[in-house]
Amino acid sequence: MQYTKTYDSPLGEILLAADEQGLTGLWFDKEKYFARNLDPEHKRGDPPALKETCRWLDVYFSGREPTFTPPLHIIGTPFQKEVWQILLQIPYGETVTYGDIAHQIASNRGVGEMSAQAVGGAVGHNEISIIIPCHRVVGANGSLTGYAGGVDKKNFLLRLEGADISKFSIPTKGTAIKSEW
Incomplete structure (x- = not known):
């Protein structure tokens, strides 16, 4: 059984989902793959994984690097899991x-x-954005591209972390985003 809870962030509402093993999803409202793997039978709740995730997000959005990771239940193909494990190793x-x-x-x-x-x-x-930091992946040409939550959110998250984004090109509204993938 999956349980859901919403979290109010500086970037808008975030939907969190978890089961007994750990966090299964973290999605910005209206993102590209919003709640794609959410169990249709889910219900509102506050299991320990969601409490820990909210605590992690509180620390993160205060501009500090969290020193813990909430329990994760990563669901995906073997290749996706391999990529996501690498994402978890990208430093703050x-x-x-x-x-x-x-x-x-x-x-x-x-x-x-x-x-x-x-x-x-x-x-x-990636179903667990921010915690599995897909926002830390950029294009080869220095573009902030390829973020399901939107490039504006990726820009915000990198700035929040103190990343030097002066070397990156940030598409302006209405500009087509070219993907290097």
Whole structure:
């Protein structure tokens, strides 16, 4: 059984979902894949994983790096889980490219190369945004691209973490966002 709760953030309402094992989803209202894997039989509740997630978000949105991770129940394909585990290793306030992650996976697997496009697909389908920090992944050309919650939110989160985003290009409203994936 999944339980849900809403969290009011500086970026608007966030829907949280968890089961007995841990957090299963964290979605910004109206994001691209909003509640995609939410169990239709879910109900409102406040299990320990949701309480811990709210505590983590309180610390995070206060501008501090959380020193703990709420319990996570990561649901996805083996490849997605491999990508998301790499995302969990990206330090607070730092960024990597989709290509960096592809190279790391290729190296881990002992193969010559891995598709940055495939990595982008996995990053984009991350169900636990912010905590699994997909906002820390940027385009090879320095663009803040590819965030299901919206580039404006990605920009906010990176600034909140103190990331040096002066080197990145930020698409303006109405500008088509070119994806490197």
